[in-house]
Amino acid sequence: MRVTHIKLETFMVKIARTREQEVSCDECAKHSARLIEALMQGNVQEKELLDILHHVLMCMPCSQEFEVLQDCARMDAEDSWPSLDEMWKKIEQSK
Numbered sequence: 517m518r519v520t521h522i523k524l525e526t527f528m529v530k531i532a533r534t535r536e537q538e539v540s541c542d543e544c545a546k547h548s549a550r551l552i553e554a555l556m557q558g559n560v561q562e563k564e565l566l567d568i569l570h571h572v573l574m575c576m577p578c579s580q581e582f583e584v585l586q587d588c589a590r591m592d593a594e595d596s597w598p599s600l601d602e603m604w605k606k607i608e609q610s611k
């Protein structure tokens with residue numbers, strides 16, 4: 517199930533309307549956990565988080581990292597954590 521990904525597309529429309537603003541990869545990493553939480557609640561309204569989301573969508577390394585984090589958050593929510601081995605495989609695959 518990839519509910520959060522469907523939501524991402526909805527937010528892209530919103531983001532397209534927001535003004536271009538530079539967010540660094542560092543800043544992106546700092547706020548990504550908060551952004552995922554907001555996405556999972558389907559409630560991304562803070563300008564700051566929208567800027568981060570915009571960066572994630574535009575920046576390849578960050579989007580790959582974000583994907584892994586999002587999977588982790590989803591598994592956490594569903595309480596379906598894989599073994600450590602499976603998790604490392606996932607991280608390796610995303611590189």
Ligand SMILES: [Zn+2]
Nearest residue numbers: 541544575578
């Ligand atoms: Zn980045």
